[in-house]
Amino acid sequence: MAYQVIIPAAGQGKRMGAGKNKLYLTLEDTPVLIHTLRVFDEDEECGGMILAIHPEDEAQFKDMIHFYGIRKVTSMVHGGRERQDSVYSGVKVLEEEGIVLVHDAARPFIKKETIHSLVREAEMEGAAIAAVPVKDTIKRADSNMVTETIERSSLWAVQTPQAFRISVLRNAHEKAVKEEFTGTDDASLVERLPHKVAIIEGDYDNIKLTTPEDVFFAEAILKKRKQLG
Ligand SMILES: Nc1ccn([C@@H]2O[C@H](COP(=O)(O)OP(=O)(O)OP(=O)(O)O)[C@@H](O)[C@H]2O)c(=O)n1
Numbered sequence: 504m505a506y507q508v509i510i511p512a513a514g515q516g517k518r519m520g521a522g523k524n525k526l527y528l529t530l531e532d533t534p535v536l537i538h539t540l541r542v543f544d545e546d547e548e549c550g551g552m553i554l555a556i557h558p559e560d561e562a563q564f565k566d567m568i569h570f571y572g573i574r575k576v577t578s579m580v581h582g583g584r585e586r587q588d589s590v591y592s593g594v595k596v597l598e599e600e601g602i603v604l605v606h607d608a609a610r611p612f613i614k615k616e617t618i619h620s621l622v623r624e625a626e627m628e629g630a631a632i633a634a635v636p637v638k639d640t641i642k643r644a645d646s647n648m649v650t651e652t653i654e655r656s657s658l659w660a661v662q663t664p665q666a667f668r669i670s671v672l673r674n675a676h677e678k679a680v681k682e683e684f685t686g687t688d689d690a691s692l693v694e695r696l697p698h699k700v701a702i703i704e705g706d707y708d709n710i711k712l713t714t715p716e717d718v719f720f721a722e723a724i725l726k727k728r729k730q731l732g
């Protein structure tokens with residue numbers, strides 16, 4: 504089943520502290536952005552990528568996409584202040600029917616198998632997200648004092664891709680705009696429609712490069728993949 508993918512890539516990488524969009528950082532001499540785009544470009548089921556970018560990155564991103572021979576970028580839209588605004592810019596250019604994924608450009612290690620499982624689940628359920636079981640104990644605190652320990656067995660660390668029937672994602676974003684709701688992922692907008700959201704267990708390698716130590720983790724993941732072949 505073909506799908507489209509919206510790839511939010513319009514962030515500033517403030518927590519990375521690189522002084523630029525972290526998607527320019529290189530892993531084994533290739534920009535993070537290209538690592539991520541290649542996965543979808545090489546997936547025969549990917550019908551096209553919609554990139555949400557910061558206008559200041561447009562020329563450089565276009566040069567990178569051309570240099571690395573990425574073929575399936577069908578649209579480039581201007582992102583917004585929040586990640587959600589950037590995704591919504593992509594939603595606005597979607598075709599009417601079918602399945603769409605939303606995947607952070609900052610997550611270069613997504614696997615095709617996970618993508619395809621999400622597409623199949625979203626075809627059945629309307630919405631499906633990648634996640635991994637939480638390994639740490641999670642507590643809620645007021646300032647630095649614990650107020651609650653959250654029972655761990657039902658907790659998931661949610662990732663992207665997040666897959667949706669296009670109409671479901673469009674309705675969710677339109678409702679969020681109307682009600683001025685901002686969520687940290689697209690599934691939270693869909694949940695409040697309300698609409699069910701299924702979980703597909705992904706893998707711990709699917710990290711989001713967010714803070715400086717994540718670059719070292721990313722290099723270790725690449726090294727492991729080369730060793731495993
Ligand atoms: N207004 C925004 C903010 C984020 N993103 C994208 O959403 C993904 C996840 O966001 P995050 O990891 O928070 O990236 P940044 O916003 O760049 O990081 P920071 O919050 O540290 O500035 C990234 O691929 C980022 O480029 C986006 O398209 N538009």
Ligand SMILES: C[C@](O)(CO)[C@H](O)COP(=O)(O)O
Nearest residue numbers: 586607661662663687688711
């Ligand atoms: C969408 C996400 O990657 C799921 O874990 C995460 O919420 C993005 O958060 P960010 O602060 O915008 O990176």
